[in-house]
Amino acid sequence: MQYFIKHKWAQFAVLLAVFYVLATVIDPATGGNWWRIQETRFWLLPDVVNNALRFLIDDFWVVDVYDSELDITEESTVVKEFTRTVSGVVLFSINLIRELLLGGVKTVVAFTSWEFISEHKWARIPALPWPAVAAGAFIVGHCLGGRNLSVLAGASTIYIAVFGQWTPAMQTLSFVLVAVPISCFLGLMLGAIAYKSKAFETILAPLLNVAQSMPHFAYLIPVVIFFGIGDHAGAISTVIFATPPMIRLTLLGLKKVPPEVLEAGTMSGCNSRQLMFRVLIPSARHDILIGVNQVIMQCLAMAVIASFIGAKGLGYELLVSLNMLKIGQALELGVSIVLIAVVLDRLSLAWANKQADYLADLPFHLRHKHSLAFLGILIFTSVIAYVASMVFPDKVNYLYFIDEAQGFSTEKFWDVMVDWLITNTYQGVQGFNFFMITSVLMPMKEAFLSMPVAATLFLVAGTGYIVGGLRSAVIVTAFIAFIALTPWWDRALITAYMATFAVVVSVIIGCSMGILCSRSPRATRVILLVCDTFQTFPSFVYLIPVIMLFGVSDLSVLIAVIVYATIPATRYTVEGLTNVPQALQDAGSMSGVNRLQRLLKIELPLAFPHIMLGINQTVIFALFMIIIGAFIGTDDLGQLIMQSLSEANGMGQGIILGLCVAFIGLAVDHLIHTWAEQRKQVLGIA
Amino acid sequence: MKFLNKIATAAAVGSLALGATIAQADSKEPIVIPTHNWTSQITMAYVIGGIFESIGNNVSYVPADSQAVYESIRNGDVTISHEVWQSTFSKSFNNALDAGGIIDVGTHASVTxxxxxxxxxxxxxxxxxxxxxxxxxxxxxxxxxxxxxxxxxxxxxxxxxxxxxxxxxxxxxxxxxxxxxxxxxxxxxxxxxxxxxxxxxxxxxxxxxxxxxxxxxxxxxxxxxxxxxxxxxGGDGKCGSPPAGWLKKAAHYQMPKKWPEAYKIFNNVSFTKGDIGNMAALVDIDGMSHEAAAAKWLEDNEATWKAWL
Amino acid sequence: MSTSTQPVIKCESVYKIFGENAARIIEQSGGKVETAALLEAGCVIGVNNASFEVHEGELLVVMGLSGSGKSTLLRCISRLIETTAGNIHIDGDDLLAMNDKELIDIRRNKMGMVFQNFALLPHKTVLENIALPLQVKGMSTSDSMDRALDMVNLVELAGRENYFPRQLSGGQQQRVGIARSLAVEPDIWFLDEPFSALDPLIRREMQDEFLRIQSALKKTILFVTHDFDEAIRLADRIAIMKDGVIEQIDTPANIILSPATEYVARFTREVPRERVLSCQTIMGKYDDSQDMSDLTVSQEAIIESVAKPILTQQKPVGVTDSEGEIVGVLNSKIMANVLFGDANSLPVNN
Missing domain, CATH: 3.40.190.100 (Glycine betaine-binding periplasmic protein; domain 2)
Structure with missing residues (x-):
């Protein structure tokens, strides 16, 4: 008995045995609620949620709004007027930046009217010539971060222009330049409030968990209904998705500020605002900057999904070209998205680290050399572009704007590559395809589908209890019981089966890759760069080639999922292994272990808690991608989420389905976090 | 609310008849046309936009999900939808019709x-x-x-x-x-x-x-x-799909009032199977951009669309 | 306004009790602090009935081992933490009654503080760190930079204005900390174990530096340390704390010569007295009748520096004050006692 209490694996073994017995005993035909929970009033929940939201936007606190255009008074609600005002502000900001880059009339309209614009055709903001923007990027890079950064920023801009992606890229940029600051600002504010108020933190924590693990598609319809459709809606849904990591990292950073620094600020006579903005937030900058990096990555990762609700730009073009099977074009668009992410990330980092020189006493032209240089280039390029259009009135003006059709393209090359790959490997992979589907995936799916509700809840509760005691048991059981009460238990089991398979494979690949790469600092740098790139590279791009090779099947979905979910597994393994304290490594070396022993006995056990957090992220990434996998064709929760776009109660149904997915992720998240925390305490590296 | 919307819709349709006699000028606010992710729809969006612009209207385009778009039309965020396919979108479209705020603007000549x-x-x-x-x-x-x-x-x-x-x-x-x-x-x-x-x-x-x-x-x-x-x-299910499904147009219920001219034209717009095929071919086969394809189609088929004005 | 007789810092029966129920228990006992009851309730007593005064220009060192409550006491007086009971007056003003605005005001103008781990802002340069208290006061950038540059010169860091804290050694970082705390020209200077995180050699150098600055500025100082040697080296007076209680508060010489408790004596026993005490602390009474040696020593002279000549003299040696008048005598017997004997047999003059 003593042995049993001490050894958790023994408890697990017993738990599994009981689960197995339960699963065999409960019969689908006679099991009733033990097998699947029958229809209850709980099934009305999507309708309730839907009606509640509808009520909020359509019938709650009705006010009369006068439409001067039509000269009628219409009914509206306060909530609707409020959300539309927010939309208006966001949309104006996006249009302002966009029209400064690309030209347009909407900014002018905001101050005049459409009649005015229609009568005065001159009243429009002219587009900047692309060489001016490229030079601007070059100068900003130079100003903030010196030569390397200026080359990166300038070259990326030139790539975008020369490959004929100017318009969509600038559209995406303008949308990102609004979404990123809003997310950062909100994240910083909410993080700061949570730091000051424990109560607020307690309320915020579960909301953040849900917001971060809810599939994006689940809240697209509510955003459309509350905020409308267009770039602003895309930006707002991006903000919802990108703010939580910023809040988390702000809070984490603030909590890590040494109390002495806080006291030093207080004793310097800071009031509470100065203390927050001049002392605390700057001192927490390391973590906050990681937050900004996350925000930028998330915003660009949302570029494609935001186009479902009206965001113009690279994401939309990418979807259209994928639908036309133009994989090469999609790839080039994806590269542009990654480049924008990388450049923005580096620029923001350099900006945050920039030092002011108080001692230099420079004359005007030196102090403003960057602004002056830009002004000069702007005039020069504009004149050149103008002259060129005078001299060659009928020709395309490459110095002003390069259209999609006139740009360079490597798409032929990529198309041929993909073509070649598919023609030559198709037959080869069919054996694998057949084996995987018939011998692995289908039996696995069957096995998952034969899990009775009662047995599964028992397993979950037991696991929770073994890992984290009664509290964990209650939490994880509540998550899973919620799903069991919905009509979608079978769908959730299919999602779980795909997630399990994808996570197992991703972890095996990711950890092996991580272990190999962490052996050399050079390989570490390379692999981390690859991880960053793949994280921003739109995952939609791999969907089509995967279908061509493996058809519309679960295997295709899983391969796409694995490509994406391997990223965090790899990253966290590398980070965990490279952060093992040197003293412990030395101690190991001195006790005469060889390389393999050192890895197995010292490094891996110490890095294990961190790696587990990576596995946690792998689960979240996998769930996200499985939902996106619905575009290939699945029969899990994701398919229903897509379907809810056309349902009458789609808003409520989408949200409840999204919660089901989120709760699977959160249950796993809770277990892994609890375990990792305990483990860190034991190892003394908390 | 639903009831109110229906009244409003009825009123709007009623005012259409009046609109013809009073000949009120179109609003200069842009007519919002959605673009989805297939070629013919995007090209047709630019074609219809081009027609509206030819009579002096302002137009703007917004990417939208093809199922979620009807909700946006109801809310007035999007003004029209020009490709409502019977079998794929009738559910979303009918749900929106039931909820109010959207009107059926007839069918294209093309059957589907x-x-x-x-x-x-x-x-x-x-x-x-x-x-x-x-x-x-x-x-x-x-x-x-x-x-x-x-x-x-x-x-x-x-x-x-x-x-x-x-x-x-x-x-x-x-x-x-x-x-x-x-x-x-x-x-x-x-x-x-x-x-x-x-x-x-x-x-x-x-x-x-x-x-x-x-x-x-x-x-x-x-x-x-x-x-x-x-x-x-209620049948035995032993049959194929209808050989001639409809391809409808839809609009926000205030369109007839706000853009009476444009609405009249949109009502007349009716593409044939050949038109739609040509538009798609310009992009898919000839490799033109959607905007360029639309411009070319408008140029080549002036007689067709001028008749709708 | 402060007068020369009014203490700059005055503490009366200051208590700091940690624990959830502390406030309630004290309230129940009618504002009286009963330590036994508090300990029973699971409270921890940080400062236990501390009363003392610090006068203008005086350097009071609070010395104690870790957990003795010395830093807690300092934080009560700087009001970084709230005092549980008692009174604290700064220049006659009731510190504990001040609202946030008054508190910020007094910190901006009257107080400066140096921290054990420097507490510099990692993202700001030397100059920016020093200028922080000036800028939060609302001083313009150029004025604050000028003032900060003066402070950089004061702590001898010229040439490193644009370094970041991470680019400086520990000693240099603490110089920045000192400069920052002095930037607003405070009257009261708090130092919380300022040199404890430094290597012994650097610590010594920084103590000299500190004495140099203090001799020029003459601040009223509360200096916290766990190092007894440091305390006797710097202090005008020392307060020795144990378990929240001030065991003894007196001049270094008196503490060495007559430790009040066994606990204090444990520190003084190890101290090389000849290196610490000055002649006046051990000199005998002078009367005209004595046959004096020609040699005289200054009353300020440290014993070690004059021990050898005095031991070689047959006759008593005169101890002179700053005017050259003989105020006491030293002879070889007293010297031998100081150097080799036990402390209790020494005469105590003060």
Whole structure:
């Protein structure tokens, strides 16, 4: 008995045995609620949620709004007027930046009217010539971060222009330049409030968990209904998705500020605002900057999904070209998205680290050399572009704007590559395809589908209890019981089966890759760069080639999922292994272990808690991608989420389905976090 | 609220009749046209936008999900939708009609067909096509790893017509299983991949579509559609899809009042199957951008669209 | 306004009790602090009934081992933490009654503080760190930079203005900390174990530096340390704390010569007295009748520096004050006692 209490694996073994017995005993035909929970009033929940939201936007606190255009008074609600005002502000900001880059009339309209614009055709903001923007990027890079950064920023801009992606890229940029600051600002504010108020933190924590693990598609319809459709809606849904990591990292950073620094600020006579903005937030900058990096990555990762609700730009073009099977074009668009992410990330980092020189006493032209240089280039390029259009009135003006059709393209090359790959490997992979589907995936799916509700809840509760005691048991059981009460238990089991398979494979690949790469600092740098790139590279791009090779099947979905979910597994393994304290490594070396022993006995056990957090992220990434996998064709929760776009109660149904997915992720998240925390305490590296 | 919306809709339609006599000027606010993710729809958006602009209206385009767009029209965030396909969007469209705020602006001249479809080369692999019995006889060449020995029919996303395919397979006792693709992109990827090594496939497809051009393919011929033959309508389910489905136009209920001229034109707009095919071909075959294709179509077919003004 | 007789810092029965129920228990006992009851309730007593005064220009060192409550006491007086009971007056003003605005005001103008781990802002340069208290006061950038540059010169860091804290050694970082705390020209200077995180050699150097600055600025200082040697080296007076209680508060010489408790004596026993005490602390009474040696020593002279000549003299040696008047005598017997004997047999003059 003593042995049993001490050894958790023994408890697990017993738990599994009981689960197995339960699963065999409960019969689908006679099991009733033990097998699947029958229809209850709980099934009305999507309708309730839907009606509640509808009520909020359509019938709650009705006010009369006068439409001067039509000269009628219409009914509206306060909530609707409020959300539309927010939309208006966001949309104006996006249009302002966009029209400064690309030209347009909407900014002018905001101050005049459409009649005015229609009568005065001159009243429009002219587009900047692309060489001016490229030079601007070059100068900003130079100003903030010196030569390397200026080359990166300038070259990326030139790539975008020369490959004929100017318009969509600038559209995406303008949308990102609004979404990123809003997310950062909100994240910083909410993080700061949570730091000051424990109560607020307690309320915020579960909301953040849900917001971060809810599939994006689940809240697209509510955003459309509350905020409308267009770039602003895309930006707002991006903000919802990108703010939580910023809040988390702000809070984490603030909590890590040494109390002495806080006291030093207080004793310097800071009031509470100065203390927050001049002392605390700057001192927490390391973590906050990681937050900004996350925000930028998330915003660009949302570029494609935001186009479902009206965001113009690279994401939309990418979807259209994928639908036309133009994989090469999609790839080039994806590269542009990654480049924008990388450049923005580096620029923001350099900006945050920039030092002011108080001692230099420079004359005007030196102090403003960057602004002056830009002004000069702007005039020069504009004149050149103008002259060129005078001299060659009928020709395309490459110095002003390069259209999609006139740009360079490597798409032929990529198309041929993909073509070649598919023609030559198709037959080869069919054996694998057949084996995987018939011998692995289908039996696995069957096995998952034969899990009775009662047995599964028992397993979950037991696991929770073994890992984290009664509290964990209650939490994880509540998550899973919620799903069991919905009509979608079978769908959730299919999602779980795909997630399990994808996570197992991703972890095996990711950890092996991580272990190999962490052996050399050079390989570490390379692999981390690859991880960053793949994280921003739109995952939609791999969907089509995967279908061509493996058809519309679960295997295709899983391969796409694995490509994406391997990223965090790899990253966290590398980070965990490279952060093992040197003293412990030395101690190991001195006790005469060889390389393999050192890895197995010292490094891996110490890095294990961190790696587990990576596995946690792998689960979240996998769930996200499985939902996106619905575009290939699945029969899990994701398919229903897509379907809810056309349902009458789609808003409520989408949200409840999204919660089901989120709760699977959160249950796993809770277990892994609890375990990792305990483990860190034991190892003394908390 | 729903009731109010219906009254408002009725009033709007009523004012249309008045609008013709009073000849009120169009608002200068832009008419918002949605763009989805298939060629003909995007090109047609620019064509219709071009027509509106030719009478001095302002137009703006917004990318939108093809199912979620009807909700946006109801809210007035999007003004029109110019390709409402019967089988794929009728559910979303009808839900929006029930909720109010959107009006039905008639149909295009083009009829639509949506049915099981195979590329031309499959005809040689399975002689006897396009009859469904012949298809059923060579079910084994359509088998895939996941179909368990039966033929595999790749249907469109489940929400397009849902249970109907499964009902039909059961009613006709076919040796087939249906797999639901997640998007039209998935359908084309599967087709493209199959064409590379002459593999037999049968997928969901529709016409007019880009597949009408080139080598093309054919629709499978099922027992003829009659009203009420579908299981959902109480029939035995032993029938194909209607051979001539509608392709509708929809608009926000305030459009007739706000843009009376444009609404009148939109009401007249009616593309034929040939028009739609040409628009798509300019992009898919000739490699033009959507805007350029629309401009070319407007230039080449001035007589057609000038008649709608 | 402060007068020369009014203490700059005045503490009366200051208590700091940690624990959830502390406030309630004290309230129940009518404002009286009963330590036994508090300990029973699971409270921890940080400062226990501390009363003392610090006068203008005086350097009071609070010395104690870790957990003795010395830093807690300092934080009560700087009001970084709230005092549980008692009174604290700064220049006659009731510190504990001040509202936030007054508190910020007094910190901006009257107080400066140096921290054990320097507490520099990692993202700011030397100059920016020093200028922080000036800028939060609302001083313009150029004025604050000028003032900060003066402070950089004061702590001898010229040439490193644009370094970041991470680019400086520990000693240099603490110089920045000192400069920052002095930037607003405070009257009261708090130092919380300022040199404890430094290497012994650097610590010594920084103590000299500290004495140099103090001799020029003459601040009123509360200096916290756990190092007894440091305390006797710097202090005008020392308060020795144990378990929140001030065991003894007196001049270094008196503490060495007559430790009040066994606990204090444990520190003084190890101290090399000849290096610490000055002649006046051990000199005998002078009367005209004595036959004096020609040699005289200054009353300020440290014993070690004069021990050898005095031991070689047969006759008593005169101890002179700053005017050259003889105020006491030293002879070889007293010297031998200081150097080799036990402390208790020494005469105590003060």
């Amino acid at each position: 067909q949506e049915e099981w479809w195979y590329p031309a080369y499959v005809g040689e692999l399975c002689p006897g096509l396009p009859s469904w019995e012949a298809l059923n006889d060579c079910a084994d060449i359509f088998a895939t790893a996941g179909s368990g020995g039966k033929g595999r029919y790749l249907d469109g996303p489940m929400d397009w017509h849902g249970q109907e395919t499964l009902d039909r397979i059961e009613a006709l006792d076919m040796d087939f299983t249906a797999k639901f693709a997640g998007s039209s992109g998935a359908l084309w990827a599967e087709l493209e991949s199959a064409a590379k090594d002459n593999r037999a496939v049968v997928v969901f497809n529709w016409s007019p579509n880009f597949t009408d051009a080139g080598d093309g393919g054919s629709f499978v011929e099922f027992p003829e559609y009659t009203d009420g033959c579908k299981k959902a309508d």
